[in-house]
Amino acid sequence: MSRFIVGRIAQALLVMVVMSVVIYALIGLMPGDPIDLMISADPNMTSADAALLREIYGLDQPLYRRYLAWLGNAVQGDLGYSRLFGQPVLQVLLPALGNTLILMATAFIIAIAIALPLGTLAAAKPRSAFDYSVNMYAFAGISLPSFWLALLLIMLFSVNLGWLPAGGMAAADASFGEQLRHLALPVATVATLHIGAYSRYMRSAMLEVLRHDYIRTARAKGASERRVIWVHAWRNALIPVVTVLALDFGFLFSGALVTETIFSWPGMGKLIFDAVMGNDFNLAVVALLFATALTLLGNLIADLLYGLLDPRIRAGGGR
């Protein structure tokens, strides 16, 4: 098991290093460079000045030299300044991370709380009308464009009914109710989309477990159907589901990019989008790397959880 863990961590680290090169190179391929932006801001700048500035900032160096210099600084904790926000990158990044966590954790918990019972009940009565409806909902959930759902929710609850704000995040000193009102629509968007997929995982995991002999034994010794489903089967069916959920949680940090952008929720997704669109090179590189690291961490946790929850895998020494 420990060899397995070390292997996975090493792989994740390797991916991180490769991705830092890829992301740095890709950001370098974005339109314009910082000096172009300075030129457009200052009409008096001559091309000689621009060349001098490029030399000062090292932009005349080849890509790999720039990358190494950036990496050297980054390792020492100097991630540079954000052009858009005029602050050190880390000071911009951390609040955004917190905001994403608020949005995503709420949506995630709500989605799980609804999807797991739905999937379990659907599996308890396969091919019933209820099972059919849950299945239809799941198909709708994976087929709905997130941004369209967001637009529809805005249309209904902000434009027509006027109950909820169409976007933004409440000020830190606003009342709890006000915070919740701003949270409602983005959370609803993310949760609605995920409930479908999660209930499907739960249903198929449950169906798989219900086939086992020990379930037949439980029924044979007279356990009530409710007890068989919710005590005997449920716990084992949760193992694969928890793994998939842990995997998904990593993706949630960046996956809400669209939702955050539409609702102007100041989280990681919107930050990445704004940084990329606004030519904020320093911020874009670090934010993307952060998102990658968090996703990889989610994957790693999912792998470890799987081994931890299922003793059969632990005994087998991993995969």
Add this chain to the structure above:
Amino acid sequence: MASATTKSPTQLALQRFRGHRLALASAALLALLVTAVICAPLIEWLLGHSANQVDLYNRLAPPSWLHPLGTDELGRDTLLRLLYGGRVSLLTGLVAAVAAATLGTFIGLCAGYFSGRTDTVLMRFTDSVIALPLLPLLIVLAAIDLTKLGLSEQLANAESVSLYRIIVIVALTGWTTVARLVRGATLSLREREFVLAARGLGASHGLIMRRHILPNLLSPIIVAVTLSIGSVILLESVLSFLGLGIQPPLASWGNMLTNAQQLIWEAPQLAIYPGLLIFITVICCNFVGDGLQDAFDPKAES
């Protein structure tokens, strides 16, 4: 055994597919959509104006005989824009899904067939790609300046380049599912007698992969492509919605929704139609894919 009544696996699969009413209805609906977007020029001719014709005196007009679904913020006909946008969205979905599947098949086939170290390296690579946060990276890929890659100014800014760019981006990121699928199937196929026989007869690796293994992989690949067309259309629409995919004036269902958000107070109807069409198309692809899966592999219980 009366051989006249024996059915080929394909016929059996088709028969099972026909029993899947939802998938059948979805296939019919998709066929209808495809016919409609193919007939776009005909409808354009019938209505007597073109899809990109701006009419500022007639902005946000309600539905009329001349404009069956009204007009948008520039007075362009919504129905025609939807049809032409549908061409772009459906074509991108199909081509990109096939391109991604081709890449995935190639990688999966190599990994599964050669196994050993090739397999380890390729699959570790695949796992790593799966573990990446896709959407943010796609946004960067969609935003890169093609002139910095050595493309000429003219070529990089051509109208159709946004279309090719999306296809390439999707192919570069969407191949992983197919690669895993193909690799798994190839691993078991390569040990089968007919492959061993072909190898014994001196067939080259390339020939065995093309003639003996690939045809046996066709049905799972078809299922995977059908299912991925839906997700590709979703991806294209998201990127286009964010202003990074298909560039106006070329319409796509995604970029038609970009302005709809700003106009949501004045003209909410503009936000309904394109999204509804995306939703219908994607869910139909998913139903058809699901039906095909059951038809080709009746043992697998979904």
